[in-house]
Amino acid sequence: MSELVFQAIQRTTEALECHVDREWILGFSGGKDSTALLKIFVSALRKVKRFPQKVSVIFCDTGVENPVIDSYVKGLFCLLNSEFENLGLPIDLIMLKAPVEERYFVKVIGRGYPTPTNSFRWCTQSLRIKPVSRFIENSFADDVVVLIGSRKAESQQRRRSIEKMGGGHWQKQVEGNRRYDLFLPILDLSLADVWDSIFLLDYPRSIDPKKLESIYKDASGECPIIKSPDAPPCASGRFGCWTCTVVRKDRSATKMIEAGHDQLLPYLEFRNWISKFRDDLDMRWLVRRNGVPRPGPFSLMGRKTILEKVRELERAVGQQIIDDEETIEIKRLWDLDANHPQEKLC
Template sequence: MSVQTSIFDGGQRLQMTESIELTIQSLNAYGPDHKHWGVAWSGGKDSSAALTLLAYLLDTGRVKRPETLTVFYADTRMELPPLAIAAAQMMDELRDRGIDVRVVRAPLDKRFFVYILGRGVPPPNNNTLRWCTRQIKVDPMEEALRARVGELDGSILMITGVRQGESAIRDRRIEMSCGKDGAECGQGWYQQVLPNARGLRGRIATLAPILHWRVCHVWEWLKHWAPAAEFGDWSTRPIADAYGGDEAEEINARTGCTGCPLAQEEKALDTVLHNPRWSHLAPLKGLKPLYRELREPHHRIRKAGLERLKSGEIAKNPQRMGPLTFEARLMGLERVLQLQAECNAAARALGRPEIDMLDREEERRIRELIKAGTWPDGWDGDEPRADTVLPVVYQNGAVQPLLFGE
């Protein structure tokens, strides 16, 4: 009995032209079912490859153009500067082609630095306070999609840059649902329902047309094919450079936010700094130490005893540490502005692009929130500083008094 193989079976590796052909088949198989298309674009290697390839295929007629095409750029305000700068150039190139590009950002008060330094929420961590990805990326994108769907009749097909192999956890999810909604192996990961999109069920489908691409094909496309006039003259080479240039594939390069507080090592920024063109960004290495410092007890307040929630229940973690003091927020603000100023002074001296990870609007809003005495929900600012020695209070209400009084 013969066994049908798929492109994921580990047999002969796909060549670049074969990968592109499978992408064309994927788009032509599912694209005609939707009048409206969108592209979820992060500015990273995979979504940039998917976006520029799609534009090339539409321009050359190898894929039929939908009635509308909207590109949603997820601007977290925390992307590595080379990626943010490349994205700005690519947005100009997309608009020159008549493509509707929408920059998606979190509301001002929920942006990364405003939320920390203005509202006082501590930097995110991997344990109990991982708020950043959803707040500055997922929720804004979901809201932008909801607004776009409200403008359209019918459904919208969202093109993503998801690839098999990019994340082991994500791959297991793909593996379990690669045949969902009748999708065939080799035709991309197609789903008629966008997961976790509140109020959008039935209005959005997703397709990952480069699901089968090897990472070497992504680098090849970004570094050599896409920048060529024949394939669109795209500004994608700096994206590959941001991941490590010619060594990106060998080091299995990934990127994240600048100075990501969730990462144990500063691999992404270190990779950028190895490139002499971006060496002036070295002051940004000061962000992670700042985040660690802001988590320290002397920069925060804490609950003095048992905490009763709005539901009436007793909180599980009595005397938990909470938001940043106003003094800590101002210290953090001045530190971030100083790091940014150092980068930009070096950039001006070298004739390189400046950065604005914290712009004037955000700085002004941070100072407004501090002046207004803003605290996160559930805190009023009268709580003791977190390094204050207090009697220990347990969840059952028992109190262990201090052994020694002042």
């Protein structure tokens, strides 16, 4: 294993020893970088004499996560729970979710938000960053250390974004009124180091490196869960939402289907359909909600068409995609827009 991996473990061990009275939160996306981070963190935690007062591993459930990674992470969380308990490691595994009014289909079908593009990328904030920010802001005492698996070598954009924030393993972050420390122990690791950590570090044993490798084969990178607005969209060759229209083509899903994950095909077909549908101006208001004369939200007819398509997809894949709480919220939002002047023009 490379010296850089040992250094990352050592750096994390020292940080844990130095900040034992603080609460630690590790952002986990299920992808390779955060898996390497978790392995390095657990290796370090097993070395310290005294555990921090609280450790949480958080996963942000967007409700529209790539189904393969979604079921992988949810299964893994169950296994990790038992493993950490057996090892006597005080790690809580926590699934975060955006409040109902901020979820993907409530925004698209309920409020009529056009599906995200590079110039209107409302999704990352709503679905990933805000739930994590709220968790950090609301759940913990003053002293928090947040660990994420960002690496400079991931992309030029990521390198620039890290360097803009200071470029070191420790950075200051602000969340509302709270300042906290962001710790990036695997900042310098190469792709090979990441896979070495995943394959060669023993714990947690619940992580099956071969399984991760096989589902991850053709993707790279992970979705940001901490503010980094100039980071690339989560689905540009990486795991992300199956609905992602920020990228022109969902190469990640396409490659996974080619590799045998046929269950993703109906999801990809829906994504491709809605990507075109968002540009059908007959299905949009003529002005935005703020009065700017540019194509605005989907009309109620557009929103109903999308809902029908989602229901078709649910039947095709045998999974509920929009739950009852979301359906009620969608109908409530439709009622609010029923008498909107723009609706009368549609």
